Amino acid sequence: MNEKISEDVVGQEKSEEQAEGTASDAGPLGLDIGTTNIVVAENNGKKIKATKELNAFFSIPYSNLIKRTLVKDGVSFCNKDGNLYIIGSCAEEFATMYGADTRRPVESGLLNPKEEECIEVIKAIMDTVIRKPHQRGETICFSVPGEPLDRSTSIVFHESVIRMHLQSMGFSPLSVNEGLAVVLSELAGTNFTGIGISIGGGMCNICFSYLSVPVITYSIQKGGDYIDTMVASAVGLPATKVKLLKEEELDLSGKPKNKIETALHIYYDELFSILLQSLERVMGTSDKMPRISKDIPIVLSGGSVIPKGCREKFGKAVRDIDLPIKVSDIRIAEKPLYATAKGSLKMAMEEVGA
Amino acid sequence: MSPCICVYSQDSTRGKIVFKSLEANGIEPVLCVTAASLKETVSRSAADFIIFDLKDTFWDGLAVLRDQSKALRGTVIIVLCDAARLPLLKKQTALMKNILCAPDPLNPDFIVSMVDYLTKERAKKKVFSHAL
Numbered sequence: 125m126n127e128k129i130s131e132d133v134v135g136q137e138k139s140e141e142q143a144e145g146t147a148s149d150a151g152p153l154g155l156d157i158g159t160t161n162i163v164v165a166e167n168n169g170k171k172i173k174a175t176k177e178l179n180a181f182f183s184i185p186y187s188n189l190i191k192r193t194l195v196k197d198g199v200s201f202c203n204k205d206g207n208l209y210i211i212g213s214c215a216e217e218f219a220t221m222y223g224a225d226t227r228r229p230v231e232s233g234l235l236n237p238k239e240e241e242c243i244e245v246i247k248a249i250m251d252t253v254i255r256k257p258h259q260r261g262e263t264i265c266f267s268v269p270g271e272p273l274d275r276s277t278s279i280v281f282h283e284s285v286i287r288m289h290l291q292s293m294g295f296s297p298l299s300v301n302e303g304l305a306v307v308l309s310e311l312a313g314t315n316f317t318g319i320g321i322s323i324g325g326g327m328c329n330i331c332f333s334y335l336s337v338p339v340i341t342y343s344i345q346k347g348g349d350y351i352d353t354m355v356a357s358a359v360g361l362p363a364t365k366v367k368l369l370k371e372e373e374l375d376l377s378g379k380p381k382n383k384i385e386t387a388l389h390i391y392y393d394e395l396f397s398i399l400l401q402s403l404e405r406v407m408g409t410s411d412k413m414p415r416i417s418k419d420i421p422i423v424l425s426g427g428s429v430i431p432k433g434c435r436e437k438f439g440k441a442v443r444d445i446d447l448p449i450k451v452s453d454i455r456i457a458e459k460p461l462y463a464t465a466k467g468s469l470k471m472a473m474e475e476v477g478a
Numbered sequence: 479m480s481p482c483i484c485v486y487s488q489d490s491t492r493g494k495i496v497f498k499s500l501e502a503n504g505i506e507p508v509l510c511v512t513a514a515s516l517k518e519t520v521s522r523s524a525a526d527f528i529i530f531d532l533k534d535t536f537w538d539g540l541a542v543l544r545d546q547s548k549a550l551r552g553t554v555i556i557v558l559c560d561a562a563r564l565p566l567l568k569k570q571t572a573l574m575k576n577i578l579c580a581p582d583p584l585n586p587d588f589i590v591s592m593v594d595y596l597t598k599e600r601a602k603k604k605v606f607s608h609a610l
């Protein structure tokens with residue numbers, strides 16, 4: 125039941141051996157700790173393999189019988205203080221069974237201060253999705269959010285907890301800004317110059333990179349969850365239902381067909397507007413901005429940019445602002461859910477000279 | 479032959495921007511983030527150019543700049559600074575003949591073309607003019 129999705133990030137043909145990830149796994153790892161998913165990317169020689177797990181949990185009171193059943197069914201869980209914490213994709217199944225929502229160890233991109241057990245849970249999820257190092261000190265690069273623009277919180281605690289756990293697993297961890305990871309993944313063609321934006325569940329991460337130097341990095345603590353919540357309150361549906369409709373049916377390229385789609389269009393417009401106004405302000409006032417003669421691309425990644433028409437909607441919003449650089453084009457990452465992990469892997473490979 | 483270049487900036491972002499821009503144009507510079515490492519680097523091998531960033535450390539940096547300008551008369555020093563401080567910088571460095579100024583905004587293409595031009599000039603004349 126512990127579902128893990130393997131995908132050829134670079135799109136080459138998958139061999140059984142590589143798909144199972146048994147024989148040729150070697151070299152460093154890239155890790156994306158997102159609000160919604162945790163993704164691990166690994167280079168196995170010819171291509172990059174990615175594994176994704178839901179970053180969620182569901183707790184039920186401890187009982188020996190339930191515990192034995194979970195073990196028998198291969199359900200991932202951890203056990204603490206009289207509760208069983210079912211983790212990953214299994215949590216969603218249990219939540220549906222109990223008619224409740226899953227809980228999140230990460231909220232708005234950072235460890236969830238409202239969840240007492242967030243550290244134990246995230247460690248347990250990481251343990252299920254990250255293989256053990258082949259040798260002590262193997263490199264793993266993990267993504268971290270940019271500092272939130274309003275400085276209402278800091279990434280230090282979040283980053284340190286992840287780092288310490290990876291160290292305890294036997295890895296030698298290094299971190300990379302999430303927006304920069306998107307640039308590293310997608311903008312090799314422009315020598316890693318451009319703007320990488322990851323629009324995930326909990327936050328948007330933004331990085332303006334010049335020749336792979338992260339000149340400007342920051343985050344705003346709004347993302348797909350914000351859209352879901354706002355739409356849900358506007359139309360009177362549960363946010364989980366809105367999320368499902370958004371992920372499976374939404375087409376932003378055409379006119380909305382009903383009230384829910386109308387609300388989704390409105391809140392996508394609002395999120396893009398907030399994001400781009402912040403970009404205009406930050407780039408316009410930064411004394412670190414170099415003068416660039418060439419036009420540069422913007423690349424979008426993350427689960428919230430998957431709906432059809434996202435690129436065009438974002439492009440329209442870009443035309444309404446005045447950036448100190450000229451935008452050549454707007455792209456969607458080849459695999460939006462995996463771009464951050466792939467970029468983190470590239471950073472790890474650079475570190476070890478692979 | 480590629481010129482020997484030191485990039486000195488206490489601002490790691492600005493330093494790396496200049497460093498990577500030169501690197502992308504086939505030049506392999508050395509990046510120094512402290513005055514001590516700059517001094518050590520140029521004492522080991524004479525630099526053709528120093529890209530010297532004064533932006534965030536104007537007065538402290540100026541003292542280092544004076545020393546280096548005097549000690550390395552054959553080295554061209556391209557000074558990066560805040561545009562507002564350019565008149566002051568020019569006044570302070572009026573007697574230093576191996577100094578060129580490149581005020582903000584940081585313009586990596588301009589710095590690269592400056593280095594390229596001066597390198598070609600140097601190749602023609604074999605040595606740098608001290609009276610730049």
